[in-house]
Amino acid sequence: MNHIKCECGHVNPEGTVLCEACGKPIAENQHIDGNDKKKLLNMRYEGSARRSTTYNKTIIDKIWNFFSSVKVGVWLIVLALIASGIGTIFPQEQYIPSDAISRDPQIFYPETYGIFGKIFYQLGFHNLYSSWWYLILIALIGVSLVVCSLDRFVPLYKALKRQKPKRHETFINRQRFYSETDHVSSEDLNTVKERLLQQRYKITEEDGHIVAEKGRFSRWGPYVNHIGLIIILIAALLRITPFMYLNEYLWVREGEVKVVPGTDGEYYIENKEFVLDTYAEDDERFKDAIAKQGRVIPSNFQTNAIIYQAEDQEVIGAETKLNKITDDEISMNHPVKFGGYTLYQQGYQLNEFSKMTFKIYEMNDPDADVLGEFTVDLFNPKTEYKLDNGFKVEVTEYYPDYIITEDGISSKTKDSNNPAFVFKLFPPNSEESEISFVGNVLGAVEGLGIDPTVVELQPMGNVIGSFAPSVDPTGENNYRILIDSIDFDRKSGLSVKRDRTLPLFIIGALIFMIGVVQGMYWQHRRIWIHPKKQGILLAGHTNKNWFGLKKDIEKAIENTPIQMVKDQNNE
């Protein structure tokens, strides 16, 4: 390595722009920071020798230099910014609304947003934030961050440590804040020093040369915050592994005990009771807003749950023994935690159909004599029901979650949210059958102006069915099948999470915040006093907040003959 010896005696590493000790510009390197074209010196990294500005031969040098350029960094940030914005033009796949035409992205985007939706889907923007190119972009920002920081931190640290109060004159008069005063007495100088000390400057002297400095630690702010960002990126990377991050969903009905998914059968949950509270329509505070919205607004929903831990089984196949570990109320913003897992209240369903009982009548029978009765367990429907008095009912179609659209009848989900049936009824000893359609209770309920997402239907279970249609498609039926009673279930939707990366994210965010505050709310300020004949040269530099530095200098030299510094930037 070539070293450069300055006239002040200090030996600088190759590529140094301003001598680390006295600041004298090193003639052959002035092009590096563009000082050769400007009157003012570029002070960004104290003119220290950075790898990126010194070497540019090997491929490694070139890669290093690419990533250590702030320009490249800014480009990466801007690209990430634009990409992120694009992803919000239409909803991401996970946010396709539940009442959409279809939750299949291939259908949803073109159907809902036309040609633009189609392009959006085909470019893969419906999963933009987990696309390989987006992740690479973020990773490149990470690489750039590391390289950039290493490239600058070490030389900057050394330069600031080695700086001396005694500076070369060209260093002083090429600062942005600069003034010359021909005659200054030593009392005046003492006053200035005194005042600088009062403003909490640290003063170092050497042969009458003075540097007053404060806030140097703020120079490390950017490096600290970049470390925070790196930790966050690493945490995000780790989160891809199931060991670090687990996310499951579970529905549990009232009264049901279920294993908590993702826990390898270790934990069980019992839904003792599901509670839904709504705002009273005559609530004095909110009545106007509720009336305007025209619907019931939930105020709280929660699962009163018991969590059990399974005891280690000694005999394989023996019944699992469950030990209660907590008894808690899980609601929005109040998750329950146990054994490293957290359960969040996410959703609920009040009116899941569990059982429907049907009765058979003769068409147009004024006495309504019941000819037969059967009950369908909706979680386990049979294909055929044989009744005592010889009737036989075949279930030809079952739509658990009935919906009718332009494309015909279908089932929105596999859950029995709104069952509808097409029955084939065989009267006793008959090979002839007749078809009837029964169901779509929710359609009838909504027709009555009841909102089944917040109103419980259970108490109406015995009457509500009579509003549901029973259709005779041929108009030639001799019998009618009517809903007699309905049992409903209430189920609670909970998500199960275990996130071991959280502490890392927290530490990263904390370090980031410390770093930005350190770099933004404090500034590194230096004032040099350089004796010359009977007078002095005065210069000042700060990395930001020149206004503040100017005020400091004004205060320090008040009522002394020392000339106020001029801002040479304006000349």
Next chain:
Amino acid sequence: MESLLNTSSTMLFTAFILYLVATFIFSFTIKDKNKERKRTEFAGKLAITLTIIGFLSQLIYFITRWMASGHAPVSNMFEFVTFLGMCLVLAFIIIYFIYKLNVLGLFALPIAMIFIAYASIFPTEIAPLVPSLKSHWLYIHVTTVALGSGILFISFVAGLIYLIHGIDQSVRSARTISLEIVLYIIFLIIGFIVISSVFGAMHYNASFEYQSNGKTLQSEYHLPPIAAPHDGKLLTEDAMKPWFEVPTWMHGADAGKKFNTVIWSFLTGTVLYALVRLLCRKRIGAAIQPLLKNVKPDLVDEINYRSVAIGFPVFTLGGLIFASIWAQEAWGRFWGWDPKEVWALVTWFFYAAYLHLRLSRGWHGEKSAWLAVAGFGIILFNLIVVNLVLAGLHSYA
């Protein structure tokens, strides 16, 4: 309860009037001929005092409304935008005491007033909180974001002053046109406020019935329908006949109504702009420029940068960190790529880019000023477009 709410709205109105008067007095400070030093100094002191009193009355509005509703009043569009206006004033007061620059008030206060006026277009009833919003972290998150945004807005104010002062208005150029577009957009927002208030005061209403996703929906227009929903049927009898229907692809809930509002805002804003322009007989930028003769561009540039430096950490804390904590508590996922979250990230990226660009030599002054304007645009985009159009979990309206 009623009386608390009455106090609350009176105090908000008082704050608005005080900001108006303070703006007026700030306008006396910008001539600054040396002979009149004393007088301008007095005017400046009076104006900032009025601003502070105005801020205090808005604070009382905030507290009394909180008491009346039982939750921090930042939970719907009216409350949040009002609060944002208040944060802008607070940020202005802070920056004022650092730099003592009167001309900032002349621009910051009218913008705060536009925010408050804009807020009042939205329903002002106290609304009940849905379960996911019932969290202290939500308040902490929202108030911190608003404060951070308020501080970042000051950089826009400074940038705007820099541009109006510095751009050569003697010839037409890309820069004069861009600046004029920025000012024109402000007119559009004012146009929206004016036209909505006029028809709001008349309780104008026209209902449409239309189909969306296989459901029959109703849309209540509060402005005369120029554009009807696609396949919409006008239910109100004596309402104006719509001129046309919005195209098929605009078929989200209320898409027709939103588009209609946009048309009205354009019409009104353009008329207002044209009127002012006719009165001045030159570009609005050129008309304001002489008022800013005494502005020191270096100082304004420094304020632009400084407010980003102060606002960025606050915004990060509120918009990303507190937001994540809340999301973690509510949904067990601290980040979900919801549009609102993404735009907070975009804003953050943008100001990070700004800070990095300031590290190099060529980006001070005018370029920074344009960046500050763009940053303001991004925050407003998140507030208006994302809330009302792209709507995610945070959708208020």
